Amino acid sequence: xxxxxxxxxxxxxxxxxxxxxxxxxxxxxxxxxxxxxxxxxxxxxxxxxxxxxxxxxxxxxxxxxxxxxxxxxxxxxxxxxxxxxxxxxxxxx
Numbered sequence: 001x002x003x004x005x006x007x008x009x010x011x012x013x014x015x016x017x018x019x020x021x022x023x024x025x026x027x028x029x030x031x032x033x034x035x036x037x038x039x040x041x042x043x044x045x046x047x048x049x050x051x052x053x054x055x056x057x058x059x060x061x062x063x064x065x066x067x068x069x070x071x072x073x074x075x076x077x078x079x080x081x082x083x084x085x086x087x088x089x090x091x092x093x
Contacts, residue, residue, distance in 0.1 A: 002030050002075045005082040013041040027060055028071030030081055045083060046071075055086040
């Protein structure tokens, strides 16, 4: 089983769980399994076209899936998928 790490802002969809275990061969399948277990969560991660939202980063291990095979990035048992909302900000000089 792969483990999906859930960021704090999305834990309301998972009953406050910080991680969810799923069985999947790809990141996309893992996110679909997450949606099946916790309806409404997938829409916060992908847009209507099925692409990862602009301000959401999804990592398979330590690699951003945008630089791998996107949602087709393979995952194996014991792999960790992290969903990380981008944080905007900075200092004014």
